[in-house]
Amino acid sequence: MLWNLDASWLMMAIATVAVLSYFFGAALDALMREDGFGSFGNALIISGSFFASILGANHEGYNLREMHAAVLVGLAGAFVVLVSLAVVKALLARM
Structure with a gap:
């Protein structure tokens, strides 16, 4: 699917995902704190x-x-990877 997009649509997709990811990331940072x-x-x-x-x-x-x-x-x-990395980080921090 991504390979079939022309350059302008691909740039808009990357920008949209990046902006929405930052909003979700800021909200998750407030929830997860040190984890x-x-x-x-x-x-x-x-x-x-x-x-990916x-x-x-x-x-x-x-x-x-x-x-x-x-x-x-x-x-x-995305959320499977984020949760997996957060669990690994929390486990390593508590060792």
Whole structure:
């Protein structure tokens, strides 16, 4: 799906995901406090894993032509990665 976008749509998608990730990252930073990665760190993790999960699903052969399916896969992958990293960080901090 991402490979079929032209440059202007890809830049708008990256900018939209980055801005929304920063808002979610700031809210999650207020909730997670020391177990989080800061608002910018949360945003980087969410943005990167959003696109990585879409690319991974495409690589595995899933058809993500519809936007709602791609957004669902991206959000699920992003929050699975964020929660996994937060659990690892919390476990390492309590050792």
